[in-house]
Amino acid sequence: MEPLWVFVGALLAATAVHVAGFLSIDCGLDAKFNGRRDTYTDIAYVSDDPYVDGGMNHRVAAKFDVSSRSENRRTLRSFPSGIRNCYTLPTESGGKYLVRMEFFYGDYDGKTSPSFEVHLGSNYWDTFRNSDFWWSEAIFVAWGSWVPVCLVNTGGGTPFVSTVELRPLLPSLYPQVTVDESISAFARKNLGADTIYRFPDDPYDRFWEWEVSSLWANLSTKKTIQREDSFAVPIPVLQTAVAPVNNGTVLHVGTWNTYKSTFEFKFFLHFSDIQNTQLRQFDIYLNDYEWYKKYSPPYLTADYVYSTGWYKATEGTYNITLAATNRSMLPPMVNAYEVFNRIPHDTPRTSPKDCYDFDFDFLRNMILNFSFRNISFITQITKF
Incomplete structure (x- = not known):
């Protein structure tokens, strides 16, 4: 089943606090x-x-x-x-x-x-x-x-x-997860940085591994970013991002190969524009399919785009690419991403x-x- 991309406006930031019960x-x-x-x-x-x-x-x-x-x-x-x-x-x-x-x-x-x-x-x-x-x-x-x-x-x-x-x-985190559908982290990456973040930067102690590429230009800011509540990406993760080198118009985010043909995936891209000089607008492609058109990340505010349905590529290879539109004056960029595969439940819980x-x-x-x-x-x- 081919997923649809969903864009959700950013919500008011929540203060990062230690969550009891570890x-x-x-x-x-x-x-x-x-x-x-x-x-x-x-x-x-x-x-x-x-x-x-x-x-x-x-x-x-x-x-x-x-x-x-x-x-x-x-x-x-x-x-x-x-x-x-x-x-x-x-x-x-x-x-x-x-x-x-x-x-x-x-x-x-x-x-x-x-x-x-x-x-x-x-x-x-x-x-x-x-x-x-x-x-x-x-x-x-x-x-x-x-x-x-x-x-x-x-x-x-x-x-x-x-x-x-x-x-x-918190119940508001990862609203896609229910008693009858669990997910497994296939990848979670912090882009444009050289540090792995977890607790206390992430109050839920998720691992945000860094990733670099010779095809990327690193972006960063020390300005405060307004966080949202559905994924609560840590502020230090949102303060870095990547764009194509040499102001290119296409950003290749990643390629993933699965070792199980039965795996089904959901993709979550996390954004916060840290440059506010000109229009930044791009289309999002998954395996050459155009999934979201004319997306513009908000300035210093966390946002995300995710696939609502489970996606399974016949050949087991997945690619995500961001391509600037003709109107865009700035190259595409992304701060972080998460890839999850589905944990099928044998019977309803x-x-x-x-x-x-x-x-x-x-x-x-x-x-x-x-x-x-x-x-x-x-x-x-x-x-x-």
Whole structure:
């Protein structure tokens, strides 16, 4: 299905504040070090013992176990036994959350980095594919007072994980996400900068990775930018942007290739014009299709353009290009972008609050008390 581009006027900025309810799990961390604070973010990390059964604690190989590396990437938990091993994360039914898992192999077992799947409840989320370091992020609406995130052994080696992080989101963020439709971050880029932003610059602790290209000219400003509420892009991210080099008329934003032909994508482009001297107007193309015509980013005000439908290219390659119109006096520009793929749900979710004759939390506690968190049965219960 071909998506339609939607343009939404920017809303009044919200003050960036720390959002309560962060859960940051340092997998493999000895419980006696609970509350250890991250050097860079000052976020407190806890041991994973209360959230998972089974598995083995490890430290990365000595050559990677150095003080210059973040502490939560120096320990990990592996799962040599069982097909499915799950972390049980506390949530509020109906609440919106970001969950992120980080994986740093660090040659902990002296073998080859494995491949395995990651599931959100009973639904496929992503695949770890023989990488040294990788992270995956999902946004979902909780369907109960706890949500399992699971590592699934697919025969490619022993699954492992370094950190599991849960961040509550405001209901207004990512309005496309519902209890029956979750999304996985395929890419999130901060353009025109050389810094990765996360908390505290982003109060929701999203990763905004920087990206550069010899085809881009970097733009920046120190002026205040008015933020909007649907995506709440951090102000430092909006204070940089890219345009074509040499005042070109076409800006190639990016090309993405998917490793799964079944993936469906949504694209989110974030704008705030930081030059207000002349008209800037351009058309937006996705894989050579004209998706939005004559767009002009507002001056020092956050805005966005996104695809409402899910898009699946037959050949598995995706391109986004911005082309200046004949009226435009300035080249096209963009500040940041996000690409999400869909997490299909096997069955419609039902909030446990709607199951008047079924004590969901009682069953959950019974299962945890009997240490059944690491078997596949638990993920089937989340379908009630």
